[in-house]
Amino acid sequence: MGNDDGTLDLTGSRRRHGDGAERRAATGPQAATGPQAATGPQAATGTPSATGPRSAAGTPSAAGTPAIEVSHLTKVFGGRTAFADLSFSVARGEVFGFLGPNGAGKTTTVRTLGTLLAPTSGSATVAGIPVTAENGVEIRQRISIMPESPGLYQRLTVAENLRCFADLYEVPEPGDRIGRALRAVNLTGRAHDACGILSKGLRQRVALARALLSEPEVLFLDEPTSGLDPVAARDVHELIDGLRRRGVTIFLTTHRLEEAERLCDRVAILNTTLRTIGRPDELRDQLFAKSLIIRTRIPIADPARVFAGLPAVDGWHPDGHAYVLAVADPAVAAPAVARALVAAGADVLTISESHHSLEDVYLELIDEDQEASWR
Numbered sequence: 001m002g003n004d005d006g007t008l009d010l011t012g013s014r015r016r017h018g019d020g021a022e023r024r025a026a027t028g029p030q031a032a033t034g035p036q037a038a039t040g041p042q043a044a045t046g047t048p049s050a051t052g053p054r055s056a057a058g059t060p061s062a063a064g065t066p067a068i069e070v071s072h073l074t075k076v077f078g079g080r081t082a083f084a085d086l087s088f089s090v091a092r093g094e095v096f097g098f099l100g101p102n103g104a105g106k107t108t109t110v111r112t113l114g115t116l117l118a119p120t121s122g123s124a125t126v127a128g129i130p131v132t133a134e135n136g137v138e139i140r141q142r143i144s145i146m147p148e149s150p151g152l153y154q155r156l157t158v159a160e161n162l163r164c165f166a167d168l169y170e171v172p173e174p175g176d177r178i179g180r181a182l183r184a185v186n187l188t189g190r191a192h193d194a195c196g197i198l199s200k201g202l203r204q205r206v207a208l209a210r211a212l213l214s215e216p217e218v219l220f221l222d223e224p225t226s227g228l229d230p231v232a233a234r235d236v237h238e239l240i241d242g243l244r245r246r247g248v249t250i251f252l253t254t255h256r257l258e259e260a261e262r263l264c265d266r267v268a269i270l271n272t273t274l275r276t277i278g279r280p281d282e283l284r285d286q287l288f289a290k291s292l293i294i295r296t297r298i299p300i301a302d303p304a305r306v307f308a309g310l311p312a313v314d315g316w317h318p319d320g321h322a323y324v325l326a327v328a329d330p331a332v333a334a335p336a337v338a339r340a341l342v343a344a345g346a347d348v349l350t351i352s353e354s355h356h357s358l359e360d361v362y363l364e365l366i367d368e369d370q371e372a373s374w375r
């Protein structure tokens with residue numbers, strides 16, 4: 001991604017992943033679901049710094065209020081509920097991941113918050129403004145939506161498309177804005193190609209450039225990396241990182257869980273209703289107990305005696321040629337376990353902390369929903 005005009009700093013920074021382990025028995029996913037979890041203290045953690053992001057559009061209005069606040073929001077189409085009773089808030093400058101299986105209601109939520117659809121019940125504010133039909137224009141001036149399908153004029157060139165949308169959005173100094181948007185998505189060299197001859201990934205980038213034209217405070221990205229090759233997807237990730245540094249709030253729907261884990265301050269998992277919300281590491285810790293995996297050259301003669309009474313070790317079970325220890329704090333347990341194993345004469349090959357990803361959290365919750373629907 002280019003940043004030669006200095007307005008978009010697009011250097012990506014990798015985020016570190018925490019660890020989790022065994023599925024937690026005491027605090028199952030129920031503990032994290034429901035409006036309490038969505039709006040409670042968990043929902044407030046992981047939000048960006050108190051200094052607050054500066055508005056990308058330079059609009060000081062409603063500073064200090066969340067970028068998005070949703071309360072008991074529901075959308076029903078005829079007899080089909082697209083999403084129900086959503087309550088959550090997104091801080092200004094936050095990158096918020098919105099995950100869920102096909103048909104979970106993600107796009108409908110985006111369209112509702114983007115004032116393209118009226119909610120059936122509940123309320124929301126976006127960029128500090130209540131979502132109502134009367135406020136639609138004002139909200140749309142402060143936000144941008146990159147939809148699931150790019151929606152470009154195939155026979156017009158990239159630059160012509162952007163010019164059309166710049167005129168539609170009435171952006172000031174459209175020539176400069178178009179230039180910046182093209183550089184941000186690395187498409188300057190294709191500005192005069194018709195959109196119809198571009199590859200899917202390139203069209204996706206034009207759609208992203210289109211979403212950047214209005215330099216929004218809140219940017220909704222609906223599966224922005226769907227169908228992109230790994231390098232192009234990484235470019236989009238770097239662009240999102242750059243926007244984050246400029247203080248833009250990003251509401252990101254994606255099926256790429258590693259993308260959400262890498263980019264998002266917090267994620268919500270939706271399956272018509274909100275299943276959970278929190279920082280990826282928090283969700284892992286809520287759902288999975290921590291554990292140590294011990295591997296020895298030959299089986300330990302009396303593992304129950306070796307593992308009994310060790311600090312921070314809550315239990316253990318054999319797992320093939322390994323032993324899995326449920327631990328309260330791996331940093332306390334691991335040295336004690338190592339000493340006990342050596343004292344027992346065990347030939348230790350490895351002691352490692354088991355790792356759970358956001359994908360494990362997602363699959364656990366969504367599988368649970370599926371099993372419940374079969375019962």
Ligand SMILES: Nc1ncnc2c1ncn2[C@@H]1O[C@H](COP(=O)(O)OP(=O)(O)OP(=O)(O)O)[C@@H](O)[C@H]1O
Pocket residue numbers: 077080081082100101102103104105106107108109
């Ligand atoms: N205009 C509409 N009329 C009737 N039903 C709709 C309409 N738009 C969406 N739906 C239904 O609402 C539900 C949620 O759809 P939505 O597009 O929000 O899902 P999604 O989470 O974005 O899924 P995907 O991951 O496949 O993009 C689906 O059952 C869908 O068929």
Ligand SMILES: [Mg+2]
Pocket residue numbers: 106107108148222
């Ligand atoms: Mg969708």
